Amino acid sequence: MADNGTVVELRVHGVSGTPPEALLGCPVEFLDQPAGDKAAGFYRRQPWIDLARDRAGDGGDGSGPAPDDRRWRRVTEAYSWGGLTSGPASRAVWVVLLPFVFVNLAHWMLPPVTRRRAADVAVALLRLIALSFTLTLMLAAAVAVMDVIVWQCVGLDYCAERWAPLTFLASLPRGVQVGLGGLVLLMLIVLLWRLGAEHIRPAGRPPSAAVLADEVPLESDTFWCPDAAVARLRACHVTAWAAGLGALTLAVPMRFGPAAPSAVLMVVNAALLTVAVVATGWNRCTARGGRGVDRLTRPLLVLRWVAVAVAALSLGWAAVAEFAAGVTYPDAPTHLPGLRGAIYALLGVQVVLFVALFAVTAWSRRGRPVLEDRSWRPTLGGYCGPVVALIGWLIGGAFSVGIGLLAAQLLGDAVVSTAAARTAVADRAAVLAGPAGFAEKAAALDAAAPLIVPPPYLWAAVAIALVIVVAVVAGLAVWWWFVPRRTRAELAAVRSEYPGEAGPDTAARARQVARARALAALSDVAVGLIAALAVLTVLVMAAMAVWYLADSGGYEALPGYAPALTRLSVFVTLALAAGLVLVAVQAYRDRQLRRLVAVLWDVITFWPRANHPLTPPCYSERTVPELRDRLAALTADPGVRVVLAAHSQGSVIAAATLLQYDEPTRDRVALLTFGSPLRRLYARNFPAYFGTGALPRLARRQPQRWINLWARSDPIGSWVCDPADRGMDEARTHVDFRLLDVTSLRPRAEGDYPPICGHSGFWTRAEYQRAITELEKTLTPSGAPTDTRAAPPPTESAE
Helix, strand or coil: CCCCEEEEEEEECCCCCCCHHHHHCCCHHHEEEEEECCCCEEEEECHHHHHHHHHHCCCCCCCCCCCCCCCEEEEEEEEECCHHHHCCHHHHHHHHHHHHHHHHHHHHHCCCECCHHHHHHHHHHHHHHHHHHHHHHHHHHHHHHHHHHHHHHCCCHHHHCCCHHHHHHHCCCHHHHHHHHHHHHHHHHHHHHHHCCCCCCCCCCCCCCCCECCCCHHHCCCCCCCCHHHHHHHHHHHHHHHHHHHHHHHHHHHHHCCHHHHHHHHHHHHHHHHHHHHHHHCHHHHCCCCCCCHHHHHHHHHHHHHHHHHHHHHHHHHHHHHHHCCCCCCCCCCCCCCHHHHHHHHHHHHHHHHHHHHHHHHHHHCCCCCCCCHHHCCHHHHCHHHHHHHHHHHHHHHHHHHHHHHHHHHHEEEECCHHHHHHHHHHHHHHHHCCCCHHHHHHHHCCCEEEECCHHHHHHHHHHHHHHHHHHHHHHHHHHHHHHHHHHHHHHHHHHHCHHHCCHHHHHHHHHHHHHHHHHCCHHHHHHHHHHHHHHHHHHHHHHHHHHHCCCCCHHHCCCCHHHHHHHHHHHHHHHHHHHHHHHHHHHHCHHHHHHHHHHHHHHCCCCCCCCCCCCCCCHHHHHHHHHHHHHHHHCCCCEEEEEEEECHHHHHHHHHHHCCCCCCHHHEEEEEECCCHHHHHHHHCHHHHCCCHHHHHHHHCCCCEEEEECCCCCCCCCCCCCCCCCHHHHHHHCEEECCCCCCCCCCCCCCCCCCCCCCCCCCCHHHHHHHHHHHHHHCCCCCCEECCCCCCCCCCCC
């Protein structure tokens, strides 16, 4: 080994997109970028800064030691990738598509299995569920635009005249109104199609989506390669949306006129929808990874254009059928023909798919032994994937309900039956035509138009309101019972860690540290609470559906206080939907808010598109290969060693990189992780990829070259291999080293207390520098000194 050389401390930030100037403690104008671009790149301080330090000997005043050629020299480099998740403002639009993101995330949460066939069925079911989410969005848009706005409000003169654009629509023939309403939905899928587009680079086929218990897919150097199957899946989603829209539009002239002219187009749309569904469920066609049928890519892409063209032709026929086929449309108020049937049918299919998914997941887990260490067991017993998909379904349903009710409430008053709407219209007409007084007629003129929404929308609104009440009660119980109880339990442990600092002046600070630990522990129970709320929501909705369909049920049988409860439920649902849209709009305008949204995106877009193709792009498809190539370029010089220092989500990127870093120079790379969610979040929630097969293997690939810093006050990061307390020199062998949550319970000389470590306090702790030094010992000759003057610590703003 050489007597001198360079140790590159390569810093990788976590969530929030920490800028390179914070990572390197240097103004941005004094940074060079040897690789990458503005979205993600590698940065170093300009050489003249360190040369000036070397000439001065100690950093400027000439009193320090002169440079020693026998020393190893440490320099710092930063990999800043935050621009991939918080960059263009258009990415804020993805906030309203959370259901798509959740069902895509569910794919990667499926547990490793002992039966390949069961896993194949599970991933196929998830893709079909994802397709149903796309159709749910289409039907939600149809309720708001085609039904509530165009079919109902435009059809009532006193509703349309209050909104100038609708007044223009009201002057057009009824069929043209329907066609224009459908055109809005067709433009929407084209927009989503373009947002979800990606360039497929022929670089290799990822491993199979069905993961067996003894496999580590992240070791495959093709894991992060884009797959043409995703492009085929996107074509299927666009085809299904367009065909479903065409069929829904054709139901209108078929209901009120001769069926024959519309039947041909209806059959074509049904055939296109069938092909899209079959192709989506066929693993060899649309499953990411494994053996794909690439020859189907071109036909499916062409079929997508055919479906859009047929949908446009269907809209055109609906617009002219009134004249060409003598179709006569009824007067308002009525609801759009075929729409409720489509909603009920899709809802029934989704229920069947979810039941099948849970059953297949249970089947796939049979015969797999339960891990003795509960800290490594998959979250929710391996059912995290189906539960997350279920949560996505509930969010999608709530958003759909909110959009439909929002349209109805903005333009008029939501009702659930045609009879109720006709009664309201007739009563208004009677008041205006009768001998009523001025006040009554003025009130009638100002009356809101009755707009019909599907009955399940009010079921969902009431269920959402009830679940929110339960969630608030559960949150208060956690805050008032769990946190104080856990704080008291942690307080004794905190005091024992600072034996020489007991006293009245440190009691308050000890309670603050104990409370920080208690709050950090909420991460371990949050998933169970959220899953319980999701199951409760499903049960409440199922109970309401049974009650509504019963002979003694229905909204007419509700007690007198029910209208107030319903209005409150509708308001809550509207607030949630409007809030989600507002977050998207504000994030589009405000870069700081966009960075906060990106914190969520950093976690959920780590994984490639698999189940749903209309999701935000995966940043790891770039960061992992880019970091791997940078390590190879640095260590290609025999005199260069690298300590990869990765925080939070950056540690996940680093682990994924080193799992497939098989260069001959891998023994020149050491790994320091801190605030790392590798075991706590990733191994337990993504067990097929970061579970008991992957992380222990990474530890074996990095013998004596991996240290993980963790603290009990960290709500995200945790230990990786075991939680035992040990010295820093032992951590090289056993990986984990626990930091005390504060360096002292006593105030500093400045009068303030040392900060609690939490999730972002690792960068400025002395243990960070000690860990870097300890890892350097494994990379450099024994006893070789290291000049660290060119390696300033990060600023306190690093995250």
